[in-house]
Amino acid sequence: MPSSDRKLVVITGASSGFGMASAKKFVEQGWLVLATARRESRLEELQKELGAENCYIKRLDVTNDESISDLVGFISGMQVEIDLLLNNAGLALGLSPAHQADLNDWQTMIETNVIGLAKMTRAILPMMVEQQRGHIINIGSIAGTYPYPGANVYGATKAFVEQFSLNLRADLAGTGVRVTNIEPGLAQTEFSEVRFHGDKEKAASIYEQVEPLVAEDIAESVYWCASQPKHVNINRLELMPTCQSFSPLAITS
Numbered sequence: 001m002p003s004s005d006r007k008l009v010v011i012t013g014a015s016s017g018f019g020m021a022s023a024k025k026f027v028e029q030g031w032l033v034l035a036t037a038r039r040e041s042r043l044e045e046l047q048k049e050l051g052a053e054n055c056y057i058k059r060l061d062v063t064n065d066e067s068i069s070d071l072v073g074f075i076s077g078m079q080v081e082i083d084l085l086l087n088n089a090g091l092a093l094g095l096s097p098a099h100q101a102d103l104n105d106w107q108t109m110i111e112t113n114v115i116g117l118a119k120m121t122r123a124i125l126p127m128m129v130e131q132q133r134g135h136i137i138n139i140g141s142i143a144g145t146y147p148y149p150g151a152n153v154y155g156a157t158k159a160f161v162e163q164f165s166l167n168l169r170a171d172l173a174g175t176g177v178r179v180t181n182i183e184p185g186l187a188q189t190e191f192s193e194v195r196f197h198g199d200k201e202k203a204a205s206i207y208e209q210v211e212p213l214v215a216e217d218i219a220e221s222v223y224w225c226a227s228q229p230k231h232v233n234i235n236r237l238e239l240m241p242t243c244q245s246f247s248p249l250a251i252t253s
């Protein structure tokens with residue numbers, strides 16, 4: 001069992017992208033990480049790299065109630081307090097206009113980004129309230145604030161994350177538990193490969209000739225929010241690559 005003087009972060013979606021980069025950042029800073037995701041072989045590789053004394057792993061599918069219960073049981077068995085939950089697991093599927101989008105894609109995004117994130121929060125929050133401290137960092141997106149063609153349900157799931165994060169702040173007043181929503185723009189991870197259902201070429205084309213954010217940029221932001229003194233709550237943090245900006249509103253005949 002881990003020694004209680006180390007801070008513990010539970011990370012969802014640690015098998016790739018922002019989650020994996022955050023796991024590495026937190027271990028580098030002396031934290032203990034509980035890395036979770038569906039792909040166990042990825043988690044095992046991560047654990048090998050970071051050391052079993054620094055990185056615990058547990059399979060987790062945030063869309064599966066039993067899997068969430070198993071995780072809660074695993075954490076209880078660790079007999080440590082949770083300092084931070086990084087609700088990072090999520091995905092975009094498809095970029096078609098709403099009238100052509102695949103309903104299964106919409107359902108998976110809602111089940112993962114909305115229901116999964118809400119259930120993970122509900123599962124972990126009682127422990128934090130009991131401790132009278134803790135921090136939930138949600139990974140939203142600029143897509144939750146700014147519309148763009150093809151973002152339809154994906155953007156809406158991230159708008160949920162934005163408002164849920166603010167509402168949690170309201171409910172948690174006086175408990176000592178902090179809540180932050182980090183809202184990144186274009187970042188090169190496996191995100192686009194997942195969005196385009198495994199089409200690597202199409203995914204790579206998104207990042208051609210531009211300099212997107214990288215996973216380590218987001219891990220830095222997560223760590224910065226988490227390492228503020230306990231009287232400071234970063235409500236939301238929005239970041240974009242310099243190459244990304246805003247377009248005029250479309251006007252069509």
Ligand code: NDP
Pocket residue numbers: 012013014015016017018019036037038039040042060061062063088089090091092112116139140141142183184185186187188189190191192194
């Ligand atoms: P990746 O595809 O690289 O990573 C996504 C992670 O989510 C993987 O570790 C995956 O693990 C996990 N995941 C997906 N579904 C589930 C599930 N049902 N249960 C548990 N874990 C799951 O993408 P990013 O790192 O880029 O994305 C991380 C978060 O950041 C997402 O919420 C995304 O929406 C958001 N985001 C991404 C941006 C970008 O441009 N890349 C910008 C803004 C926000 P596994 O498949 O092993 O379960």
Ligand code: 8X3
Pocket residue numbers: 140141142143151184185186187
């Ligand atoms: C992902 C950011 O700009 O690709 O959440 O939609 S963007």
